[in-house]
Amino acid sequence: MSDSRPPEWSYPVVALGGAVVLWAAFVSLLDVPPYLLPHPIEVARRLVGNPGLYLDAAVATTVKVFVGGAAGTLVGFLIGVAVGEIPPLWRAISPYLVVARVLPVVSLAPLLIIYFGVGFATGVGFVALMALFPMAISTAAGFRQTPDAALDLARSVDASRLRVLFAVRLPYAAPDVVAGLRQSVTLAVVGAVLAEWFVSDGGLGYLILLASERIRPDIMLASLSLVFVIGFTLYGAVGLLGARLRERVE
Amino acid sequence: MVLQLSVLFGISDRYVLPGAPRSSDDESTTEWCVVIDVEELTVRFDDVLALDGASLSVDDGEFLTVVGPSGCGKTTLLRSVGGLQTPTSGEARVGGDPPETAQSAGDLGFVFQSHTLFPWKTALENVVFLRELAGRDPERERARERLDTAGLGDAVDAYPRELSGGMCQRVAIVRAMHLGASTLLMDEPFGELDELTRYDMAASVLESWRDSDRTVLFVTHSVPEAVLLGDQVIVMADNPGRIVDRVDVSLPRPREESTMDTAGFAEQVAEIRQVLRQNRGDDEGAIYAER
Numbered sequence: 001m002s003d004s005r006p007p008e009w010s011y012p013v014v015a016l017g018g019a020v021v022l023w024a025a026f027v028s029l030l031d032v033p034p035y036l037l038p039h040p041i042e043v044a045r046r047l048v049g050n051p052g053l054y055l056d057a058a059v060a061t062t063v064k065v066f067v068g069g070a071a072g073t074l075v076g077f078l079i080g081v082a083v084g085e086i087p088p089l090w091r092a093i094s095p096y097l098v099v100a101r102v103l104p105v106v107s108l109a110p111l112l113i114i115y116f117g118v119g120f121a122t123g124v125g126f127v128a129l130m131a132l133f134p135m136a137i138s139t140a141a142g143f144r145q146t147p148d149a150a151l152d153l154a155r156s157v158d159a160s161r162l163r164v165l166f167a168v169r170l171p172y173a174a175p176d177v178v179a180g181l182r183q184s185v186t187l188a189v190v191g192a193v194l195a196e197w198f199v200s201d202g203g204l205g206y207l208i209l210l211a212s213e214r215i216r217p218d219i220m221l222a223s224l225s226l227v228f229v230i231g232f233t234l235y236g237a238v239g240l241l242g243a244r245l246r247e248r249v250e
Numbered sequence: 251m252v253l254q255l256s257v258l259f260g261i262s263d264r265y266v267l268p269g270a271p272r273s274s275d276d277e278s279t280t281e282w283c284v285v286i287d288v289e290e291l292t293v294r295f296d297d298v299l300a301l302d303g304a305s306l307s308v309d310d311g312e313f314l315t316v317v318g319p320s321g322c323g324k325t326t327l328l329r330s331v332g333g334l335q336t337p338t339s340g341e342a343r344v345g346g347d348p349p350e351t352a353q354s355a356g357d358l359g360f361v362f363q364s365h366t367l368f369p370w371k372t373a374l375e376n377v378v379f380l381r382e383l384a385g386r387d388p389e390r391e392r393a394r395e396r397l398d399t400a401g402l403g404d405a406v407d408a409y410p411r412e413l414s415g416g417m418c419q420r421v422a423i424v425r426a427m428h429l430g431a432s433t434l435l436m437d438e439p440f441g442e443l444d445e446l447t448r449y450d451m452a453a454s455v456l457e458s459w460r461d462s463d464r465t466v467l468f469v470t471h472s473v474p475e476a477v478l479l480g481d482q483v484i485v486m487a488d489n490p491g492r493i494v495d496r497v498d499v500s501l502p503r504p505r506e507e508s509t510m511d512t513a514g515f516a517e518q519v520a521e522i523r524q525v526l527r528q529n530r531g532d533d534e535g536a537i538y539a540e541r
Contacts, residue, residue: 149366152334156360157384157429158353167383171370248370248409 038218046222058226060203061192068127069188076132080139097137105129109198123195130191131184138180142173178242185238189231283310285433285465286331290340293326299490300326306484313466315480317473323491324469325437332358332435356384359426361439365418367410374406377425396424416447436468452478453507477518487529494529497522
């Protein structure tokens, strides 16, 4: 008896292919004008026709995502550890951390421009801000996952606080830290595109902005597809990491 | 079957001054050496008097069991001895010092009701991990031998999720042994296991205790378990949590699972049930005593 079920990854691939076919059929059959919605082949032609432009833009955006994302998740992680490790700090700060998620970080962009000027630093700073909050909240929450009995056990041998932090509390928090990382990575990509809209220093977001001014949805969609690839790759990588960790800590 | 009524009043005739040396070259003092010493221990949680003036002492190498209904403060008593619970008044001493000293010295081996194994570590890693937490040399090879001896040779590299509840608890007991503590504090370690596994485990605990010179304080809500294991049984009652009796178990050692089928065993169990029944505080206690 052989298992005739297709592999797990094939489902989203088929869904994506189906969506593109539907899109192509919709445009061809209804004769949609290209300034409203171009044919997928036209979009692909943009990408292939001028690979340098898109590659440069994709690299610029990826750099922002990585630099800003790394800084934001690191600071968020450290805040999360501090808040999780020091109960009074948790009581004092946790309500604001949650509210900070409701606060649109975009509204802080003008402030960043005042501090850092219009340039790379503001873009990176914005990405970092976007990535920071989910990471901080999830990490802090993860630190509350350590079972009391595990802490009792550590206490019964007078284990040092640092040792308990690294050997007991962090491993128990790991799944939540990864969950935070997953949200942060997604928001970092969103943040990079947004930052390129108001900083206008290149990248896929800037390309989308330019294409919008010239009413070129084909260029917009070509750029968008690359944003999707970046986001999907990062999310997938973190997801795999999370699955492996979850397998161990359960 | 001598009832040590003195315990009723919180005074034990086995009582020795706190601070007495744990071991000495002098034979006469070794004989009277008290390892665990609890004096007028009271623990209050808000309005609840969890433990009301409990006093007891455990000699070096003695196996003392504590039995009583839920809520009688037996776990609180054990946690106070282990320094995990700060008493409202009174004090607990281990080897003549506050429990914190014994903690630092790695001289308290805890076994909890839940196995508290770390899910991301194998059985062997879990066993050595407690020593590492205590800042000691892990002694991996010795740990492997101990697991082997405990019948866990095949489970050395298994993760807790791959083991049964009973096997996890065995690993937890091996972990406590491997720490090298001279005092073991066991809080209903078989509470989550089925009846058959439970007595099987009890027998193996007895076996490893025989081969060592450890002092054990063992909390349980099972009267047969308390009788099978203990040199003496401390009987507790609830509302408020307190010690009501200390019963000598006159059954000869070594004891095995089959000991439970003897008439002497049944008598001892009946005696303790009698004490529990006399001291029941409410309906729950009545149901308990019938078990």
